[in-house]
Amino acid sequence: MKATAIARPNIALIKYWGKRDVERNLPAVGSISVTLQSLYTEMSIEFSPDYAADELVVNGMSNRTMLARLAACLDSVAGDGRCRAKIVSESNFPIAAGLASSASSFAAAVVATAAATGQSKDTHQLAQLAGGASGSAARSLFGGFVELRNTTDNIAVTSLRPATEWPLQIVVAITEAGPKSVGSTTAMEISRKSSPFYTSWLERQESDLSAARDAISARDFDKLAEVSEHNCLKMHSVMWTSRPPIVYWNAATMRCLQVVRSLRAAGRGVFFTMDAGPQVKAVCLPEDADAVFDALADAQGVSKVMVSGIGEGATLQA
Numbered sequence: 001m002k003a004t005a006i007a008r009p010n011i012a013l014i015k016y017w018g019k020r021d022v023e024r025n026l027p028a029v030g031s032i033s034v035t036l037q038s039l040y041t042e043m044s045i046e047f048s049p050d051y052a053a054d055e056l057v058v059n060g061m062s063n064r065t066m067l068a069r070l071a072a073c074l075d076s077v078a079g080d081g082r083c084r085a086k087i088v089s090e091s092n093f094p095i096a097a098g099l100a101s102s103a104s105s106f107a108a109a110v111v112a113t114a115a116a117t118g119q120s121k122d123t124h125q126l127a128q129l130a131g132g133a134s135g136s137a138a139r140s141l142f143g144g145f146v147e148l149r150n151t152t153d154n155i156a157v158t159s160l161r162p163a164t165e166w167p168l169q170i171v172v173a174i175t176e177a178g179p180k181s182v183g184s185t186t187a188m189e190i191s192r193k194s195s196p197f198y199t200s201w202l203e204r205q206e207s208d209l210s211a212a213r214d215a216i217s218a219r220d221f222d223k224l225a226e227v228s229e230h231n232c233l234k235m236h237s238v239m240w241t242s243r244p245p246i247v248y249w250n251a252a253t254m255r256c257l258q259v260v261r262s263l264r265a266a267g268r269g270v271f272f273t274m275d276a277g278p279q280v281k282a283v284c285l286p287e288d289a290d291a292v293f294d295a296l297a298d299a300q301g302v303s304k305v306m307v308s309g310i311g312e313g314a315t316l317q318a
């Protein structure tokens with residue numbers, strides 16, 4: 001009754017921000033992301049009638065913060081009458097800092113749980129279960145360019161294009177390694193209830209999704225850059241205009257944006273995006289990745305820079 005799965009974080013280009021059903025954790029909008037290759041979470045889950053309680057160890061340390069949410073995710077796959085579990089999770093990147101560690105964790109959790117408890121579920125069903133735990137996790141079941149669509153009563157996730165067909169690179173600039181001040185689950189609800197821009201955010205999402213889908217299909221980098229930066233800044237505008245305001249950026253975040261904008265003005269194929277944290281992700285053409293990496297590494301306040309290609313969906317380890 002033990003299985004191990006690997007899943008990678010994903011970075012949204014067209015963002016999920018806001019829920020239409022809090023109880024079932026259904027998103028208010030569709031989203032499009034890329035799954036990263038070099039960053040990963042490896043999670044082993046062992047169910048045993050001998051265990052009295054669930055236990056979670058993250059990067060070698062006992063972790064109670066994520067345990068309840070993870071236990072509920074295991075219940076959703078294996079049923080709440082399941083045996084208790086020992087969960088061991090290792091991530092090779094900072095957790096809870098706006099790098100989508102929850103996405104890779106919940107994606108790995110559903111794959112490992114289904115295998116360990118002998119459930120035969122396809123990737124589509126696993127994505128729905130991961131999405132119930134964390135909306136963005138649904139996308140990490142798939143590799144390449146991934147779209148999450150809202151259906152009448154659930155979500156449907158598909159891969160729009162494999163990484164091999166458009167091997168962009170993602171450079172991640174870490175400007176602060178600690179955990180974020182407000183988690184995205186709480187922050188989204190604050191935005192839904194209080195930002196005067198929230199309704200326009202919802203209304204305009206379909207046209208951003210369509211522009212990004214077309215750009216990915218045509219491998220049109222400039223078009224993808226334009227709509228992704230616009231969508232990201234719109235999401236942060238919704239956050240900033242929430243009450244209380246949700247501001248994840250720091251001075252180094254802003255400096256990184258300026259670096260990316262100057263590189264682009266100088267002809268480099270690069271654009272930025274940011275999620276619920278101060279880190280800046282620069283999506284770039286492969287030939288420009290080294291220049292982007294060097295420029296972000298030199299930016300004041302950047303403590304670490306990582307680079308990744310676009311990777312595969314969640315997999316079970318043999």
Ligand code: DP6
Nearest residue numbers: 012015016134135136184185275276
């Ligand atoms: C800014 O998936 O973490 O990264 O469903 O409440 O767990 P919950 O939210 P989560 O939110 C991700 C928000 C985002 C944008 C995105 O990944 O699309």
